[in-house]
Amino acid sequence: MEPIAKDCEHGILPADALRSFAEALRASAAALYQEGSVEVSFETPRRPEFGEFATNAAFALVRAARRGPQDVARALVDDLAARAPYIEKLFFSIEPIAGFINVRLRPEIWQAEVARILRDGESFARASHRGARISLEFGSANPTGPLVVVQGRALSIGDTLARTMRLRGYDVFVEWIINDTGAQVETLGRSVYARYRQLDDPAYPFPDDGYPADYIAVIARALRDREGDRYVKVSEEEAIAACGDFARDELVAQQQESAKRFRVQYDLWQSERELHESGRVAAAIERLRELGLTYEEGGATFFRATQFDDDKDRVLIRADGRPTYYGADVAYHYEKLRRADRVIDILGPDHHGYIGRLRGLAAALGFPEHLEVLISQQVTLMRGSEQVAMSKRAGQVVTLDELVDEVGVDAARFFFAMLATDTPLTFDLQLAAEQSNENPVYYVQYGYARIASVLRKADPADVASARGANLRTLVHDAEIALARRLAELPAVAQNVVDQLASHRLPRYARDVASDFHQFYTECRILAEEPSVRHARLALCLATQRVLALVLDLLGVSAPETM
RNA sequence: GCGGUCGUAGCUCAAUUGGAUAGAGCAACAGGCUACGAACUUGUAGGUUGGGGGUUCGAGUCCCUCCGACCGCGCCA
Numbered sequence: 001m002e003p004i005a006k007d008c009e010h011g012i013l014p015a016d017a018l019r020s021f022a023e024a025l026r027a028s029a030a031a032l033y034q035e036g037s038v039e040v041s042f043e044t045p046r047r048p049e050f051g052e053f054a055t056n057a058a059f060a061l062v063r064a065a066r067r068g069p070q071d072v073a074r075a076l077v078d079d080l081a082a083r084a085p086y087i088e089k090l091f092f093s094i095e096p097i098a099g100f101i102n103v104r105l106r107p108e109i110w111q112a113e114v115a116r117i118l119r120d121g122e123s124f125a126r127a128s129h130r131g132a133r134i135s136l137e138f139g140s141a142n143p144t145g146p147l148v149v150v151q152g153r154a155l156s157i158g159d160t161l162a163r164t165m166r167l168r169g170y171d172v173f174v175e176w177i178i179n180d181t182g183a184q185v186e187t188l189g190r191s192v193y194a195r196y197r198q199l200d201d202p203a204y205p206f207p208d209d210g211y212p213a214d215y216i217a218v219i220a221r222a223l224r225d226r227e228g229d230r231y232v233k234v235s236e237e238e239a240i241a242a243c244g245d246f247a248r249d250e251l252v253a254q255q256q257e258s259a260k261r262f263r264v265q266y267d268l269w270q271s272e273r274e275l276h277e278s279g280r281v282a283a284a285i286e287r288l289r290e291l292g293l294t295y296e297e298g299g300a301t302f303f304r305a306t307q308f309d310d311d312k313d314r315v316l317i318r319a320d321g322r323p324t325y326y327g328a329d330v331a332y333h334y335e336k337l338r339r340a341d342r343v344i345d346i347l348g349p350d351h352h353g354y355i356g357r358l359r360g361l362a363a364a365l366g367f368p369e370h371l372e373v374l375i376s377q378q379v380t381l382m383r384g385s386e387q388v389a390m391s392k393r394a395g396q397v398v399t400l401d402e403l404v405d406e407v408g409v410d411a412a413r414f415f416f417a418m419l420a421t422d423t424p425l426t427f428d429l430q431l432a433a434e435q436s437n438e439n440p441v442y443y444v445q446y447g448y449a450r451i452a453s454v455l456r457k458a459d460p461a462d463v464a465s466a467r468g469a470n471l472r473t474l475v476h477d478a479e480i481a482l483a484r485r486l487a488e489l490p491a492v493a494q495n496v497v498d499q500l501a502s503h504r505l506p507r508y509a510r511d512v513a514s515d516f517h518q519f520y521t522e523c524r525i526l527a528e529e530p531s532v533r534h535a536r537l538a539l540c541l542a543t544q545r546v547l548a549l550v551l552d553l554l555g556v557s558a559p560e561t562m
Numbered sequence: 563g564c565g566g567u568c569g570u571a572g573c574u575c576a577a578u579u580g581g582a583u584a585g586a587g588c589a590a591c592a593g594g595c596u597a598c599g600a601a602c603u604u605g606u607a608g609g610u611u612g613g614g615g616g617u618u619c620g621a622g623u624c625c626c627u628c629c630g631a632c633c634g635c636g637c638c639a
Contacts (some may be wrong), residue, residue: 318637353634
């Protein structure tokens with residue numbers, strides 16, 4: 001459990017208090033039911049009226065007690081009051097409800113949390129550096145076109161995870177693999193070459209399987225502008241290779257630009273071709289061979305994937321001697337598994353069939369628990385009630401840049417991060433672009449702007465005193481609820497990292513904004529007497545900090561005015 | 563056919579990995595500004611968690627079985 005307060009002035013440390021409480025409960029259990037080894041753990045209840053912490057210890061005793069859980073819980077609490085009265089003084093209340101034992105903390109705890117946020121600033125949610133290395137790969141694609149909408153989702157999720165992991169003290173390495181070998185890049189070369197030739201000879205045939213999209217012609221024109229007609233004169237084979245390389249560089253540069261515009265930073269863009277040329281693919285396959293996990297059949301080299309729960313054995317090297325795409329992935333994952341303690345791949349929705357293969361590979365290489373594969377599910381675009389047609393084959397794609405042009409980075413990132421990764425997402429362009437109460441992005445940003453507005457209206461001297469204010473007056477339900485919410489951030493962030501659940505952050509941001517709006521509605525700030533005014537301004541400042549931090553984790557801006 | 567992911571309020575989604583009365587937003591209905599931003603807020607209504615069985619103090623969550631959706635199943639990437 002995350003200790004919720006490390007050093008509050010009155011000397012009550014919740015973690016210690018809960019530990020004493022758990023021991024006292026065990027003693028009561030032993031006395032009442034001769035059951036000495038009950039496990040007492042605490043959880044945070046879903047509903048606020050059940051307090052800040054709860055334990056289900058009574059349920060574990062029903063058998064020994066031969067009574068219902070609610071009776072057991074009541075008996076435990078009564079026994080505790082008689083046996084260890086000092087325990088009750090540690091908490092605001094201890095109540096048995098429906099078999100659970102619910103604990104409410106004293107308001108001072110939450111006041112101290114607000115003070116801590118003001119004192120520590122953004123580092124209050126930071127965990128100390130732990131030396132654990134995480135490799136995070138997402139977005140990877142063929143360099144044959146611009147980034148599309150579904151990659152935007154992977155980018156949102158992946159980048160938010162990376163930022164949150166850094167906050168929580170992990171060494172994160174964010175990477176992308178460029179699939180720049182094989183048939184698709186060859187097709188790209190032929191497509192660009194044909195467009196290039198057509199600049200002189202409109203009748204030059206365009207390949208049937210070529211990429212028809214306009215950006216191919218744009219690249220051909222750029223090549224022409226830079227290199228003139230030199231590729232008309234060389235052999236077709238050489239020219240196509242050169243066109244492929246040029247287009248690859250051009251498209252990767254565009255992808256990098258789009259990622260940057262989407263506020264995503266990569267540490268490494270790994271070329272697959274480079275993995276082959278440097279001999280690392282061959283070395284990794286050799287490693288599997290040493291482990292006795294390969295065999296030859298029909299001239300091809302297979303990996304015994306079925307030994308590791310995959311459906312079938314997989315080809316590493318084709319009969320003609322060329323390694324497969326999977327062969328390259330063996331090398332890449334071998335590398336990642338050796339240099340990171342936790343390796344995470346976020347793959348597109350068409351890669352379901354790949355999960356077993358990668359897991360098998362990790363197990364074979366001796367890292368069975370180190371690889372996690374997430375599938376970023378499909379994105380369906382709507383405009384109001386109408387579905388936006390998308391078909392890659394027809395060259396009918398919506399690019400990430402177009403999406404950003406239409407709704408902005410803030411809305412796009414927030415919407416993409418909002419759902420669990422494996423939930424299919426329906427993205428309503430009209431809603432995301434709309435500046436209305438239907439749009440959750442604005443709800444959160446409005447909360448931030450509203451605080452900014454209050455702070456502008458306030459006397460600067462009051463704001464200054466707020467930073468060191470005595471917070472004892474923060475006892476209103478709305479104030480306590482907000483302070484509690486703010487204090488949750490470290491635990492929420494850690495949960496996001498542990499469960500790779502980036503969608504918890506937008507929801508948390510919404511909850512913070514909601515608690516603030518409620519506080520704002522119920523509590524006057526500037527018109528109050530100084531002690532109350534200062535304490536409430538302090539709460540505003542702390543809320544502003546938390547909102548800024550969460551929005552930053554999401555890659556969404558925090559506007560002073562809207 | 564086999565495998566993967568999933569099925570929760572009218573709609574879009576949550577549910578801290580087995581806990582309490584399954585929660586939010588939107589839409590609907592009824593209220594709240596002479597005070598710091600009403601892009602806000604209070605309340606009402608809305609559910610057999612696709613169906614059925616099982617495991618146990620307790621199941622949306624785990625097991626079995628049907629139904630349905632999407633995606634994979636290549637010596638493509």
